[in-house]
Amino acid sequence: MSLCVEAPVPEQPGEHPDAIVLRGRHADGYVDSLALALHAARLNAFFPPVPPLLAHLSFLGPRGSRGLRRSLRLAPHNGLPSAAEVLRVLIDREAARHSRPDQAVPRGASRLARRLRYYRALDGAELMPFQRTRVDLRQQLLEEKQARFRVVMDHYDPVGVQFVRYTILLGQEDGAFGERLIELDRDLAEPTRIFRRKLSQLGSQAAERVFAELDAHPALEVEDVRRCRVGPMLLPGMPPRAAPLAPLLDPASSPCPASQTPWVLAFPEERAALDMLRSADADPLALLLGQPAAALESPEGSCLARSCKLVCPQPLCAPLAELCRELGRPCIVRPIAGASHG
Amino acid sequence: MAESPGALLGKASRAGADEAFSDLVHQFQDPLAFLRELVQNALDAGSTLIELRFTHGGEGLVQVEVEDNGEGMDEATIDRYLLTLFRSTKEEDLTKIGKFGIGFVSIFAFEPELAVCETGRAGESWRLIFHPGGRFEKLRLAEPLEGTRVRLLKRMRPEDFERLREQGRRVVAYWCKYAECEIRVDGEPINEPFQLDAPFARRYTEPGTEFWLGLARPGPRSGDAGDPLDGFEARVSFSNRGLTLLEAGRVPGPHEDLAGICLVAKSRYLEHTLTRDNVLQDEQFDKLVDLVRKELDASVLPRLFEHMRRWAAHRSGAVRAPAPGEPALEPCLRMARLPCVRFASQAEREPVFPTTDGEPLSLRRLRRQTVLAARRSNPVTRLLAERGQDVLLRLPGLSDLLRQCAGIEIRSADATYCTAVPSAGSLKPEEAQALCQRVAGLASRAGLRVDGVHLGRLDYPSSKVAKRLFIRQREAFGLTETGVDDRPTIFGGARQLVLNAQHGLARRCLELARDDLELAALLVAQAVVLTESDAGSAAADLPARSFAQRSCEERGP
Numbered sequence: 001m002s003l004c005v006e007a008p009v010p011e012q013p014g015e016h017p018d019a020i021v022l023r024g025r026h027a028d029g030y031v032d033s034l035a036l037a038l039h040a041a042r043l044n045a046f047f048p049p050v051p052p053l054l055a056h057l058s059f060l061g062p063r064g065s066r067g068l069r070r071s072l073r074l075a076p077h078n079g080l081p082s083a084a085e086v087l088r089v090l091i092d093r094e095a096a097r098h099s100r101p102d103q104a105v106p107r108g109a110s111r112l113a114r115r116l117r118y119y120r121a122l123d124g125a126e127l128m129p130f131q132r133t134r135v136d137l138r139q140q141l142l143e144e145k146q147a148r149f150r151v152v153m154d155h156y157d158p159v160g161v162q163f164v165r166y167t168i169l170l171g172q173e174d175g176a177f178g179e180r181l182i183e184l185d186r187d188l189a190e191p192t193r194i195f196r197r198k199l200s201q202l203g204s205q206a207a208e209r210v211f212a213e214l215d216a217h218p219a220l221e222v223e224d225v226r227r228c229r230v231g232p233m234l235l236p237g238m239p240p241r242a243a244p245l246a247p248l249l250d251p252a253s254s255p256c257p258a259s260q261t262p263w264v265l266a267f268p269e270e271r272a273a274l275d276m277l278r279s280a281d282a283d284p285l286a287l288l289l290g291q292p293a294a295a296l297e298s299p300e301g302s303c304l305a306r307s308c309k310l311v312c313p314q315p316l317c318a319p320l321a322e323l324c325r326e327l328g329r330p331c332i333v334r335p336i337a338g339a340s341h342g
Numbered sequence: 343m344a345e346s347p348g349a350l351l352g353k354a355s356r357a358g359a360d361e362a363f364s365d366l367v368h369q370f371q372d373p374l375a376f377l378r379e380l381v382q383n384a385l386d387a388g389s390t391l392i393e394l395r396f397t398h399g400g401e402g403l404v405q406v407e408v409e410d411n412g413e414g415m416d417e418a419t420i421d422r423y424l425l426t427l428f429r430s431t432k433e434e435d436l437t438k439i440g441k442f443g444i445g446f447v448s449i450f451a452f453e454p455e456l457a458v459c460e461t462g463r464a465g466e467s468w469r470l471i472f473h474p475g476g477r478f479e480k481l482r483l484a485e486p487l488e489g490t491r492v493r494l495l496k497r498m499r500p501e502d503f504e505r506l507r508e509q510g511r512r513v514v515a516y517w518c519k520y521a522e523c524e525i526r527v528d529g530e531p532i533n534e535p536f537q538l539d540a541p542f543a544r545r546y547t548e549p550g551t552e553f554w555l556g557l558a559r560p561g562p563r564s565g566d567a568g569d570p571l572d573g574f575e576a577r578v579s580f581s582n583r584g585l586t587l588l589e590a591g592r593v594p595g596p597h598e599d600l601a602g603i604c605l606v607a608k609s610r611y612l613e614h615t616l617t618r619d620n621v622l623q624d625e626q627f628d629k630l631v632d633l634v635r636k637e638l639d640a641s642v643l644p645r646l647f648e649h650m651r652r653w654a655a656h657r658s659g660a661v662r663a664p665a666p667g668e669p670a671l672e673p674c675l676r677m678a679r680l681p682c683v684r685f686a687s688q689a690e691r692e693p694v695f696p697t698t699d700g701e702p703l704s705l706r707r708l709r710r711q712t713v714l715a716a717r718r719s720n721p722v723t724r725l726l727a728e729r730g731q732d733v734l735l736r737l738p739g740l741s742d743l744l745r746q747c748a749g750i751e752i753r754s755a756d757a758t759y760c761t762a763v764p765s766a767g768s769l770k771p772e773e774a775q776a777l778c779q780r781v782a783g784l785a786s787r788a789g790l791r792v793d794g795v796h797l798g799r800l801d802y803p804s805s806k807v808a809k810r811l812f813i814r815q816r817e818a819f820g821l822t823e824t825g826v827d828d829r830p831t832i833f834g835g836a837r838q839l840v841l842n843a844q845h846g847l848a849r850r851c852l853e854l855a856r857d858d859l860e861l862a863a864l865l866v867a868q869a870v871v872l873t874e875s876d877a878g879s880a881a882a883d884l885p886a887r888s889f890a891q892r893s894c895e896e897r898g899p
Contacts, residue, residue: 042411043390044412045389045412046388046413050390136610138436139436187436187550187611187629188548269464275418276416276464280465280466282465305463305464305465307464330465331465332487
């Protein structure tokens, strides 16, 4: 991927004035690299699911939008497609569902033909939802009038501009003071509207904060909260330039060949849980960006662990892994398969 | 830090613990069971990719490797759960497959010379080295690791290694083909789509449970008449998150009413038995079976009956609706005999039996009448239909189905009745009429009770009388009940005689009749009389023969 970052030109009302704009093949190359990185990351089930993520990405950029859009705007603070771009795909799908499925697609490349082709593709695609919460019963303790659940929330965080999955293990006491947040009908568990809203409000928060907030509810007993995110994507030119990572991302000093833009996609994971022996911070991301690492403040009785996995072009792998080691936060660094797109 | 297997069992005495450890290891009869156990652990750890590799290195050393991208283990998990038998993070957890905390021990049933487990979580990385007998060391690593990788090393001859690799692939494919994550053996995926290739298959899904349910496809019979599933490809498979717990021909337990279903089911509520060779038939299993039963009644059987109705309408003479597609009606009739279909009670009012000339019939309607069947519509079935008698279209499996499910015996319409179709053969109508009158006169003179003789054809489709010279009818070209109307006249047979114009003798006589009507009539009458005599008693024989003799004498040489 070679990035041709244009001068910030706010195209959409309310968008960040410093949004990075990629045009034409640069935008498509960026999407391809993101997809390659998702493949290479070997994400487990605690991260947002990869197939719908890839499907979602495939509708971004000029190629993904069937030429309806010429550019792709990235959020300046994390290098990922802006919230407007991501949400537009979901909105377009709604439009696609309301378009006439029997309407014949005209031949050629007229705007109408392209739009219809785009709609047809969107209509059958499984995309990442804006928010989806699934609750599974883990255990029913009838004598203790308690049931234990696993809550999995896939969420698009418009503040962090990234897809997030929270995996929460908790117990709910029946008959405790306060509203029930999970309804249990035999083995089938359903989150109440209040619980959904609460989770939605916590959707930009770190695992320890979600742990503390939920545990404060009288009916809930939280055991484990894990937050796994896709991003940020660190690109050349993104601040801060003085960070330890800057030389690796600077095309002039990067080990990547001139035809290849250096970039790093991070997959941070944090977990606040009762069953850990000690807290640990193995996430090099903040230090790589020259920022102070957040304090390890876990809710009472729990421990907090942070880690991160990085994916980047092959030439960057070794120096990046070495840099993480030097910072005292060694982490998994995976190369993308094959060559990047130009 | 080196520990003994006793440590795996907690604080029990070392001698007793070592013995218990050995017993536990040997409960895994299949030395390759560890492949399934490690895959199960990987699934419970949230893996989306599990890779198994079999490699044969130098000096005959074989390495079997299972690597996943799950959450891995930190020291607390290793100490509390991996290294402690009968203790599991997953006890009673419906979102996990493993329950007993003994899966990892299965690696020792393979009798490796060395086993290495490397794992990492949240910046911690660990290597555990297990020696024969379960003694182990735990080492902290500096390099970050993700997921868990287990390697077993054992010396083996190259030919044994090839067998091991093949068996390993088979074991993994059998147990893990529907797993909810990608599983590769030596780089090749072994996953199969979770679906069912069976007639009338339907998918059912609810949180935590998904299954495909259909009916067993008819196949070749093996000859075991006592087995209701003989000749059917019945298969049931139960799994938890796609990890097979049991594959069998029928649902285990007292569920004979489900014999003949095809089912692939996965449910997080299902568990395997401690010996891993069966699904635990507990309350959760019974719930799933109840769901299957409901879905069978609500969805699969109605589709079978609807399909049969449409086929019956297509094949019935009076309807001729469009053909509904596969499977055809004949296999459906076989499937209807499956115990799970409960045909007699479920299809009482379903018009699924095609008729030759009318509308499809239900079992209820069939119970009210003598059931006749024919292979096709013909003059007999049409005459029966005119009389209001339904005739089923005879199809393979129909008799067995009606006998087995409703105790109904069917009779062949073509064997029970016959008829004739008017035809003058090669003669003109007036010539035919003259011949018939002459034959009738001669036959009467010979003592036969004949009111009329007619010319016709008996070779209609499925005719049982096509080769006969004539038949007797109460009404010419009407319906004749074989063996009743069609007896010799001296026994009370009908008195209208229809000559078969297609019969060899009759055909020659018809040709002769153009030149010599008398001789033709005489020959025909003689043949009729002789046939009657052969069919009748010895008493009837004498006048008939003397008539023939006399007739010949009258005509001279």
